[in-house]
Amino acid sequence: MNSHAFHPRRRLFFRTLAAAGAVLVAGCDKLSRTEWFPKLLSNTEILTRKAQRAILPRKSMAQEFPESERSPEFRSNGTAMPENPQYKALASSGFAAYGLEVGGLVEKPVIFSLEELRALPSRTQITRHDCVEGWSAIGKWKGVPLMAVLEAVRPSAAARYVVFHCADPMESDGSSPYYESIDMDDAYHPQTILAYELNDKALPIANGAPIRLRVERQLGYKHAKYVMRIELVDSFEKIAGGKGGYWEDQGYEWYAGI
Amino acid sequence: MALRIAIGSNQEKFMDQSSDAGRTAANYLYYRHTLPVRVMHWINVIALTILLMSGLNIFSAHPALYWGKSSYTGRPPILEIESATDASDKVTGITRIFGHEFITTGVLGASNGPNGNLVGRAFPSWLTIPDGRWLAMARQWHLFFAWIFVINGLCYVAYSIVSRHLARDLAPTGTELRSIRESVVDHLHFRHHSGEASKRYNVLQKLTYLIVIFVLLPLVILMGLAMSPGFDTLWPGWVDIFGGRQSARTIHFIVAWLLVAFVLIHVFEVLITGLWNNLRSMITGRYRVEAEVSK
């Protein structure tokens, strides 16, 4: 039977096949560096978001865990100490002078001190943090539901996204401050909180003091640390790279539900 | 229809009662695979190849696997791939499985990068898409082809049920199930059906395909979804059925390699049972039935 395998036409076929395989593998790297191909691939994100939003109830809840399942130490990833003189000055006085500015497309912009945030209703949740890299950690968070903050500032009807401007510069020259954004569905989700405590202690600097966002239905990079200012917008196209977040500008998905 | 009267070797004889009678004396081409099966098979091959290679790139972003709900359970990882650089800048690849350490320089932990020098990375660049460390792009590839793979798979299952391909060609008959033992012996001796019997899948082949189609592939999809913090909210805690999110990630990885093992055996069988004939049947649909080998 195998004598047939050396038929010239077949040899040509197998050579073509081998060449096609080699081109495919080398081609994947070339394709990754083109303009159009990653754009084509990124359509998946829309499909995934629509599919998840269609399947999941609007207020579907992330799993909450018992105390016993908390990770002994909550891993700090990315920035552990923002290289930002203003932030360091705030931190050295225990964030006494910190004020969270909430503005943009709102009827009544407010600057909240830490005390004021603590005085609002709070929510405590033990949830799992899933990093885009693949690891998970379980931590206990206490904070003010973003919903309560939004009710105080009254977003205008045009507001579609909530943008979080952070203190940590992502470039060594102090530029590219971290930022993130979520839509109104996630903003009004009961588990979306501005956390000021981790594992029953004031939020450590390594984990985003004084305020970090928790958006439990999405991956870790959405959970912005060192939140300094919250802005409601109708589009984030004009902010930084225009993709709605620091990592999004580096090619990660804006919808990080998977 | 061929009635089997002797089982267990390539000396099988068949009493042919159909209009095909007499044809068994000579080789002829038989229409084996319908167009939808052929198209969907090759789409699946491309999608799974890209899923594996981009998946290995994603894995390299955090090359450790755990059992449990989180990565910080107090227990060490099940598998860990690391690279260590000594004082003289020499890179060593280290793989730790259940705490047993292996030096795997060249393959795991440290391998030749795109420009030929030894660099620290979990899987070698020739096995990953893209070749270098690029998590964002690897995820784009992986999730795009995951959709193609899932849609293709659903179409395949729907087609196989509706066209009765599943019932006719893939489901083993009772007689076949009772002959598993003989089939195992046949396979171990590399004996293959010829003549009319070669027109159908043998019982081990059927069972293997069924396990791949209805167990391994759905499991790898489900474990992929289990890693999604969005999908996990469908019914909070459902991932714990599989031991938690980190266990799901471990199962996803293991099943991916089980599929690689299947493909190796699958391609081996394709090779030894007539590479060209098999490939033609999966490309044009036509399979040459060899004249009965009788002694």
Ligand code: HEM
């Ligand atoms: C280079 C890789 C591959 C080659 C050359 C190949 C080749 C073939 C051939 C020739 C057949 C027909 C077998 C026959 O008629 O007896 C077949 C069937 C099949 N292959 Fe593959 N295959 C490859 C990869 C895969 C992969 C990755 C999968 C899935 C994990 C797969 C799953 C199947 C299944 C389920 C069938 C039965 C299809 C049906 O009857 O509906 N194959 N393959």
